[in-house]
Amino acid sequence: MLIRSVHIANFKMMRDVTINFSVDPARPLTVIRGENGSGKTTLLYAMLWGLYGMNGLPKVANADALRLTSTFCPAGSPVAVEVEIVFDHTDDMGMTSQYRLRRMVLETPGSDSGYPRGQDDVKLFRLAPEGDKPVMPADAWIEHLIPHRLSDLFFTNGDDIQKFISGRVHSHERQSKVHQAIRELLGIEQLTTGVADVKHVFGNLKRRVSAESGSDAQKLEEACEALRRQIAEQEESRSVIEDRQKVMETHQHEWERELNQLRGIGDLEELNAQIATLKSRMRACQEREQAALADMRTAFRGQPLSWALAGTQVDEGRAKLEELADRRVIPNTSLKVLEDRLEDGECICGSDLHPGSGLREHVQQLLEEQRENSEIAQRLTELRYDARGLAAAGADTEEFARRRLATLAEYTAAHDELVRTDVELKQAETKRRLIDDARVRTLTDDLAGVGKKIGDGVLELGRIAERIAAFEGQVADREQELAAVLKKRRANHDLVIKRDVADDLRILAEQVQGRLEGEYVDKVSARLQEIFLSIIGAEPDARLGVFRGVSITENFDIVVESQNGTTLDTDYELNGASQRALTLAFIWSLMEVAGITAPRLIDTPLGMVSGGVKQRMVSTITHPPTGDEPPYQVILLLTRSEIMEVGELLAQHAGVFVTISCSKDYPADLVYDWLGDEPVIRACSCTHEQSCRICARRIDNAHGLAFRDMAAAI
């Protein structure tokens, strides 16, 4: 199937848009360029709706509540929403025909009960020179040509691109998607139906042969049938249990992972102990800080500070006192001597100092003078002695400086340690906050519970296997008895031959089915690796490469191997570009191996991709088919920034370029006003190097686009 064109009417802001796609095998690419909000995703959804109706749109809680019409449509008036898709289909015989699929529905916007819609009117026509012929039923045809359950392969949104690889999708769901895609696209599903049909025919023939061989044989056959039914019941039970086991194992894996993450942060008790130690250390640091500050305060009121600051002037005072002492002004000892001499009446020189003597009068005058100075001298003397006492006790002008440095150093050391400890404490507390203790307990309990259930399941599977083995033994015995009976009483020869042929066919079909499935998976796996490594530019045997290989496991998981052989987590160990590369490689390899001709429409595939990977990715997914590759069609919905770096490649491989724009962007981004009453999306045929009156944007000059002075509407 190759899509030739789509016409969209009244779907969101696409009031009347027609887009033609390239169906040229030599230029399989159609580039639909549009900036954010221009309508690329609207186009994707319109096509999905056109093909699959509301089921095709993204799953939301209430799909019917999704509005198809623009919010600008007047309330109360029914609007005909219509999508018409014209496509080519080549049948199994190699005949190619053109079809037109038209889906229409009436939606009434803005009423109280939401957006009531009528029944979809879906019509499919085969286009022929003699006139269009309706094809019935249209939905079934579309489901056959491009099955809805595989729509992820054909229509991929850049944001949902990890559906086939992401660990965030439940593993059984992911595996089922890959498995289903492989079975459907490679025709294995049809073979399975065929095997079931042959089994059914074989069973009927067996019953008929037994019925014709007498009541004993019939009874034995009925016994075998009953046993087989019991085996089937047991197998069904086993299948149910296995599915349940898978779901439980998925949960177990997720819970273990979450628990390991939580435990990886740190054991709670250990963290609590660490936090207590850190808090204690914090307190000790704070105490050290406070002690250093207290020492400083003590130093502020101590004598050393006084010496340190005013020592020079204090020493000057002391020096003056010493000078007075040297001049014998202090201490004043002459006062006592003079008093003693006057009392004795004899001078120290032997002269008479008795009353009436001439010298006594002179000595008395000296005594009076000394008495006047005695008070100040006394004070100076005392001060001199006090000063000497202070000096003797420690007149160290450097003591304060030493103490200052010591207290500052102590404070700084304590403070630094406090800051470091605080950081450690905050980190530990953050870690502890991250550990949701309740969640750890819940997970532990859940894991214990699910572990037990899985264990019970394994035991139950074992019991079922034993029962099946016993039943199969009984069937073998009965069949042996039956063979003996049948040998004695031969049934209709033709019937026996038919039965035997049917049995041979059954065995053959089952073997073919198993082999095909294995072979196809291997082929897809090999091609997947080839494409993926080619896109990301890795060599499997390169010593320094990160990736060694990609494969599809028996469980239909897509796994990426690292250089040292370990499996990489596609969510966490693959960057965005590699994730996209892997998904695209899977889709491409699958379609190549299946030889399917189908559109591959991808919305914004190149986000997060740049440089060489971007070049190789575009080259891989857009190159014309070579050798035995079937024709294919690639429709890329790209923003301007995605086109950067790969413009030339796109121009080489693109058969059609379309630019879509939305009038709501005028005047902020668009240059021209389209003069409409409401915002609408329009398409023009401009390439990434052109602009016209529809798509011209204010930023175009910066990109050097060639302006076509016309509306290049299509």
Added chain:
Amino acid sequence: MAEVINRYAAADLFMPDDLHRVIREHVGVNQPFARQIDAWWIGFCLGVRHGQTRPLPAPDKRVKFMDGAVLSSDPWRIIHLELVAVGLRGEEILTRPREVVQLATEHANYGLEMLVNALTGQNEPTLALMNFLDPAQL
């Protein structure tokens, strides 16, 4: 050492009002100064070290924070005060206690301004003050 006689016990000790408002906020438990006299004394030492004074402002712009009796609690301060006074003004000044107190007050006023500048706006004033009181830099 014999008991030091405090001849300044009767004298009033003043600070300029604007400086006192800051200093009193830094006196008390876990503050740089246990008592206002401790701040005043450092101010005095700073004024002496720089050889600078600031006159006592008018009575309405000054605050009596204590009297000279407080000096008795640290007798060495009396000795330092008198030695500084003798060094600066000669031994005669000791006969004029009021002049000694005035000399000290004017030096303290200068130093208190430096202290206030060092303390203002600091998260840990004690630490800031210790950083400031670097004899090598003052």
